[in-house]
Amino acid sequence: MQKNNSQFTFKSYLDLAQLLKQYQGNHEDNRVFALTQTTKGSKLLTLWKDKNLFRVVDELDSSKYLHYLTLFTSLFGFALLLLGLFTGFALLSYSGKEPVNVIYLLLVMVGLPLLSMLLTVLSMFTGNLGASFFNHLSPLYYLEKIINFFPFAKKIDFSALPFSATLSKWIFLQRLQLFSFLFALGLFFSLVLTIISKDIAFAWSSTLDIDPVAFQGVLAMLATPWQSFFPSAVPSLELVEVSHYFRLGEKLDANMIQNADKLGAWWKFLAMATLTYALLLRLVFWFMMKLGFKAQLKKEVLAVVGVKKLLKEFETPFVSTQSFKQEKHLEVKEEVTIAASEVLADNYAYLLAWNYSEKTLLLLQDHNKVEVTNRQVVGGRNSFSEDQRIVDGLEGKILLYVKAWEPPTMDFMDFLTDVLAQKEVTTVEVCPLGTVTEGYSSKKSDIDVWLKKLEQINSEKLEVIDV
């Protein structure tokens, strides 16, 4: 029975449901957990629950509920055992005047149990509505209703419990079997005790006109299970005939008195009938209910909110794409503190073009119509020393063309710093230009990028021109 994957107990089910309401982990943690374990499925679920149950700080619903169940079960179990005992004594009370009616006993000891088993079977195989109807026929149902008024039941928030009506049905049916068993056990004890302590005359009687032969037939049928190994516990036709009595006969039949010793043989049959039907068969039922409960529990575990997701996370590889290194980036500056002026001077001592080719420089100069004495291409494919030579010869007013769309690099900044450092240089006007298709006029956003960078250089000689 104890197979590896059917180990989900009722308690772990309740705990899991409570835990999942508060904590479901994340894919990464859950997958890592699954990878470190060797089990799968519901066993893994149990392990996960055990590992994380500490997160539930409130009292566990399961301990409250199971405490309630145990208390309820032991209290009423004991009560029913006593009830069975007393019922038995009452039924077997024999004053010596009137024999004990076997039919009566059989109804309580065998008929009643068989009837409740029938109800159980009907409830087992019907859906919620039907089951509820059959359960309402059982006195135990009302007992449970009453119990809910007791203070210890009040502490439980039944609506917080995860299980469905179907699982409650199985819990109910299981308990019904247990209580019935205990009741029957009480009856059985009372029978045994009475037999030991008293000499009881059994007889049978009914308002209905029952034919002894037919009656014996029924009894023999009931006795089939033990007929082969305990024949003396099967009432014979002779016994049935001698023990038939009529209330109207007032006093006992002479025939009966004659056969008094034989009448005592009834108890064997009664004891065997109780043992077989009310006790052994009940155990079988109890076991069946247990199996039914287990099967249902397994289904309900999957229905608990979060379980499917958890199982999926156990099985799905965890993929991550993020970096684990702290990012370090430039502070994003929004405002620009320096402004670009829009006027070009009439003439310049030098026109420098950063990263332009000689050819483009000619076109540019033509387009912008600026008067320059000297013209130089800088940056670009120039080597470092070439640029250095150019810088060394600079003087006066300088116009520096740059590509507006290309952000200023440190290479440029170095160059500009060098230019500004030249003593003979009076001003440097940096002029970012747009592309040819833009008519060389630059975009505002590009100019902003340049301004933001150039404001880092603190020099009175520097100006930015936006044409």
Next chain:
Amino acid sequence: MSSYPKFAVVGHPNKGKSSIVASLALDNSIQIGNTPGTTQVKRGFPLKVDGKVVYELFDTPGFQRARRVFSWLEEHGDVSADKRADIVREFVFKHKENNQFRDEVELLEPILAGAGIIYVVDASKPYGAEYEVEMEILRWCGQPSMAILNLIGDEDYREDWSRALGQYFRLVRTYNPITAGHREHLELLESMAQLKEEWTNPIKKAIGVLENLHEQKIENSISTIVDYMVNVLSFVHTENIKDEVLSQEEEEAAKVAYREKIIRYEVNERASIERIWNHNNIEKKEGALSLEDVGLFSKESASIFGLSQKELIVTGASAGALTGVGFDLLTAGHSLFLGSVIGGVVGGVGAMFGFDNLYEVKVLGQSLGKRELSIGPMQNLNFPYVLLGRSLYHASTIAKRSHAVRSDLDLNNNSFTEKIMEASMRKELEKLHGKLRKSDEVEDELLVAYKKVIRESFRQLLD
């Protein structure tokens, strides 16, 4: 050297290196800015499956002093081509502590450690010879390399660029990180797989992993949407009332509370979707949560996502609708419809369903002399379609959004033009909507069928 492929995304400053890495690493937290030099240190973005790295991508700072570096290399590099990488290595070694070459050191390090080179340029701007120094330095590193043409602006100089880049790089591909989706992502990986023979298999594996991940995200989104629909549509708001009879204020207050709760559901659903797609922390245009701003209950949202009266009837909503509230809604819609046609506003007929009929307010007696009012479940026939339409629109927008995008998420209902689903699909949906409207128990099969329709519709929107 480690066994998995690595790639360093390098280039001039401000050409979209970080944007490309963000889109490939599905990480919208990477700093992207229009100021050159935004990225200051290299950062690895490993694709890990259960902790095992499949490949790693490096974001690096841009070249700042390429010419200076190259002149150092030339000065020290009078060696045969096979030794040039060592000269670069020497450069890095000698300048580790030198702040002047901090960016170059950062960007060269992963390459020298075996990373393939992905050189990024902005091909919407003219080619310039100044790039050749950078490419020359990269060539000296001797690693497999490819170039990516990014189109930041509107113009297209890809031809010029390709001619130049072709001389330095084995592969030249166009990739726009802002518009790239899942398919473009995988196509770029396919190209990267060609850079080196040993990398082909790991990158093929990475493609498989990312495909699965994408599918997983789609499935999770669908589940989220379905759960959300069930929760919203079956939601019942209850509160205690003071007197025997319900006062006007109490009723109004309860209606507001009910609507706010519905909006809360929507907000939470969107957050879940954004989490699934790694799009947390997106700034939203919608701003503070108030009934008016969200637009969920607006006429406009109804006219875009709601169904017309005819569509509702075809859908089968009318079967249950011909009684009670539903009937009122239909007729109300009808008269409003006529009104608006006369008024010349044709548009979506869904707008004609005012959202005043969302709910029935019921007063329930209670045992201890207290009374309760209850609102819900949602009675309006059309509202489920508005909720669903909005959530599918949002989810598909998020799913298609590149992680390089830093602009606010603008879910303007009006920009939604696609058809969400066919009439036959809506018929399937209506089965569930009807049950939830009546607070009936929902069977698993029904949910499965519902999910199927949502899946179909969501995938359509993603294509």
